[in-house]
Amino acid sequence: MLWIDKYRPKRLDKLILNQEIGDNLSKLVATGDCPHTLFYGPPGAGKKTLIVALLREIYGAGAEKIKVETKPWKIALPSRNIEVELTTLSSNYHVEMNPSDVGYQDRYVVQEIIKEMAKSRPLDMKGQRGFKVLVLNEVDRLSKEAQASLRRTMEKYSAACRLVMSCTNVSRVIEPVRSRCLCVRVAAPSTAEVQRMLAHVAKKESLSLPDSLSLRVAQASERNLRRALLMLETCRVAQYPFTPDQPVQLADWELYIQEIASDIMQEQSPKRLFQVRGKLYELLVNCLPPTLILRKLVLELLKKLDEEVQHTALALAAQYEHRMQEGQKAIYHLEAFVAKFMSEYKQWSIMAFG
Secondary structure, three states, X not given: OOHHHHOXXXXXXXXXXXXXXXXXXXXXXXXXXXXXXXXXXXXXXXXXXXXXXXXXXHHHHHHXXXXXXXXXXXXXXXXXXXXXXXXXXXOXXXXXXXXXXXXXXXXXXXXXXXXXXXXXOOOXXXXXXXXXXXXXXXXXXOOHHHHHHHHHHHHHOOOOEEEEXXXXXXXXXXXXXXXXXXXXXXXXXXXXXXXXXXXXXXHHOOOOOOHHHHHHHHHHOOOOHHXXXXXXXXXXXXXXXXXXXXXXXXXXHHHHHHHHHHHHHHOOOHHHHHHHHHHHHHHHHOOOOHHHHHHHHHHHHHOOOOHHHHHHHHHHHHHHHHHHHHOOOHHHHHHHHHHHHHHHHHHHHHHHHO
């Protein structure tokens, strides 16, 4: 089992980070009810941990007895029938899913599947709360139509279910949904807090962790606790006992994006664009979010650019990230960004160096 899951606190009163949020949620549940809730914050800040602990606080240990199901859903529309395949994680009291996984068909998932689940109450009550919880991840990636349908579901079935949602960018969630939720901001942990968590896990694993190594891991993780624990576990596999100057291994996909950035800077040609497109497509096939690929690629390019070209790169990134949100095929927008950047950079190079 990965350390992330092995040492994830299962109860609100056992939280190491976000203790204040945990205390407030515990008091709220003690009143006998729980409103629709929206957790928002950067990746690795602890949103998933808070949701797991909240479910345990509401339903007790029964919420931890979960099963994973992947099944097709047949949805009858006025003009046609469609079939979507969705993976859910469920217990007797809650269902967790990621509606944005089905892409542009997400509104049908919200309109039909979530509505169907919201109608039913928990199977095994035993004196527990009289509502089911639907956990929806990455609601900021849902289309506007899906979010509008979600608002209607929240209103109509509030007696039978509560929605607990999580997202990274709350500004992409429409106002009618936000106004119907208790919005909880989960801030990224500080570098010192990441170090404290690394030390806690190292102690549990009976490992001797040098302060200099834990500091470098915390800094390389960019305040992402999930990433920091994965990095520490990778260091443990690579070499133990730890040494203060031990290198911190980055993820393979990050090294691959660094390679793509180097390819772009070395040559700006149709042949090189074709090669870069293949590498980008390989990242997408391995289920990396396209916005993450674009963001990391831009950060790597910025390290190699003069200040006057950095502004152009950032403006292009913002433009194509917006198009990516509105469109369907991410590879088109990633390739268009690279092509446009290559054109702008080559034109600047000719003017600057003749």
